Amino acid sequence: xVNTGMDIKTLQYVMGDSVVGATLNVYTxxxxxxxxxxxxxxxxxxxxxxxxxxRKSG
Numbered sequence: 001x002v003n004t005g006m007d008i009k010t011l012q013y014v015m016g017d018s019v020v021g022a023t024l025n026v027y028t029x030x031x032x033x034x035x036x037x038x039x040x041x042x043x044x045x046x047x048x049x050x051x052x053x054x055r056k057s058g
Contacts (some may be wrong), residue, residue, distance in 0.1 A: 002028050 001013050012023040 003034065 001009060001014075004012075008020060008023060008028070011027060012020050014021060015027065017023045017026075
């Protein structure tokens with residue numbers, strides 16, 4: 001669910017966990033592919049935001 005975009009607090013609520021740590025330990029798993037995908041999104045967002053600022057400032 002997290003990999004499809006659900007935020008962790010919503011998943012905590014849906015799963016009935018009282019603490020978010022339990023949700024993170026049970027329902028999320030790190031992998032190189034997922035980390036690379038997320039980094040590409042962040043880098044793409046930063047590039048897009050920078051280009052947008054430059055375009056607006058002239």
